[in-house]
Amino acid sequence: MNLNDDFNDNFDDNALNNQQADQFADLDDGGAAYPEERPSRRRSGLNMPRLSLGSLTANPLLLAGIAFVLGLLLGWFGIGWGIWPITWTDAAAADLRADLRQEWLRMTIDSYTLTQDGTAFSTRLGSLEDKLAEEYQKVVTDPRGLNQNALQQVGVVVGSGGQVVAPVATNPDTGQADPNAAAPDAGAEGGTPYTLILVSCAITLVLGGALVFMYLRTIGRSRNRAGGPAPQTHAQAARQYTDQIEQTDFTALGQAAPVAQWMTTFLIGDDLFDDSFSIDAAAGEFLGECGLGIADTIGVGDPKRVTAFEVWLFDKNDIQTVTKVIMSSHVYNDSATRDRLSAKGEPVLARPGAEAILETETLQMVARVVDMAYGTGALPSESFFERVTLELAVWQK
Template sequence: MEYIDRIGRANLIKGVVVFLVGLAIGLIIGWGLWPVQYYDTDPQDLRRSHKEAWVLMVADSYSLNQDDEAAQERLQGFEESEVGEIISSLIVGAEEEGDLPAAQRLRDLAGAAGITLPGALPEATPTPAPVARGPSILRSLGIVLVLFLLVALVVVGGGVALAHWRERRERAPLRPAPKEELISWEVPEEAPLGQFVTTYTLGDDGYDTSFNIETPAGEFYGACGVGFSEVIGEGAPDKITAFEVWLFDKTDASNVQTVTKVLMSEHAYGDEALREKMNDRGEAVLVERGKTITIEAVGLQLRAQIVDFAYGVSPDLPPNSFFERLTTELTPRMRQEA
């Protein structure tokens, strides 16, 4: 209490009043004039249509890699009842459209994730979102008043506690300062800017896919994709022996980049002349199931995972020389500084 007497009770009251006035101004600005806007939300916080799109994507990915753990991880955060209702609704819609394979993929996903589906729904009727209504002026003033009282109690109590602490500290003997220790901090990984799955099948001549890379606010950062790079043999259909996976980065307008790596079949990768030919297009990588390829540009990073693939067979061509199927998962994110 001697500390409070030294600084003066009037000065303490002035400090509390100034603090409360500043808090009131901050609440008015933060709640009314410039409320918080949310970006980079998790899938479970999206609107209903986007949640359905996410579940469909997870089902398609699971049908390709059959990875139960990956499917469960991608559905973490959802309430089991909610994701079960979403899957049931999507199954009904797929069956009504005659897309039975899609309905089966959704059922397989539910089984892998351990989700119990509710009874069959006659029709998926979206529930209209409730209209958010602002609190009345009296209610807002009441909330602010309660906050003022709570903060005032905290400040006064904190002042008393601080006075006692300072008094004990002045009486306590000095202790040697502890030695400084180096602390290493792990930089968290940037959240993905998207996740795309693309599949090539034999006969898709001129295969070339691309996906825009944008922020949740719609700002365009670049693009990524997969396309054919080299064919082998003659005649239709084209027999692709190498693909290009690429990343276009325009995060720095003064240094726009496109970085490419070449995914090669076993035969092409072992052909020194063909590998030398591919050097001008990008680093040569042997296609292996489950392999992850990382591409880095000035501000973006792309992780391309080989989810699944199969070689074609032809009596006129060497074994393992061209692809019958190739599925690739692309995950772009901001590049972390070393």
């Protein structure tokens, strides 16, 4: 071995020592040097509702609301803007741009100067509605060669408060002025599209309400024919069963009150059973998580025959998740199955009052079997659970 080999060996050893020192420094700083140890497969403590076709049909109001929003978006953006966009036609002079309203007034005055048609003059002035006085002042400022007599006639109309009266109404038979001729309605020419829009919206709302009413009535009839509302799911029945069980009052037993405490129940048929809870201090600080899930089953087919549960505790200040396995009597006494499940955690025989104690760096949890019942059938006796209720209580060390 030469001098270069000695130098390379020493360099490799120093690099390895530095890498290990960095890892331990992360642990001292409170960092998560082993982020993979956190049970990422666990659900959070908040059980978010899952939307499914069954839940939508069971809640007709929610379904109607979703259908209304989708229909509104489809009609507004898809049909109203894409397939059949609105085309504005026959707008009144009052709805034009300001410069075009002024041009309209100038053309009206020019036309009256040439034709002396007082009826048309009155009608065209009336189409400007409440914009007449404003546009008249602008045209007076910039007349552009308009006939002053006709311009003064417009001033008379404006001075009368905007009431349009035909200055010269002519008789089509004699061509003479006809003082008895009535001025036409100012809104006779043109119109506004707002009325059409309001009518369309009203019709849409009426049709939508009728469809919702028919749907709700159909759902009600189908429920009546079926003999009542849809049955509860296994998870809903389990929650209802859990609510009837009173939690342990540890202070009455002379013990300190736990920082967190829950009840959870498994009923056969809940094949997706997996409860998890967030452990928070009184001040709201996150301390860790805990939970309970299916560890093993027996037999084939549905529903699953659960023989063991995995209860676990995660501490944010610990690098490992502590796990214990609560087993049925048949599994606990079967050495092969018990040894296989022991790889997940320490085995605990399930019986009423049995406790599994899990400890981490800063937390201690007691999982107690409050109530349980075995299922019956062709499988071995006391091999799978019909019902299990556990109480989880967590203390800070």
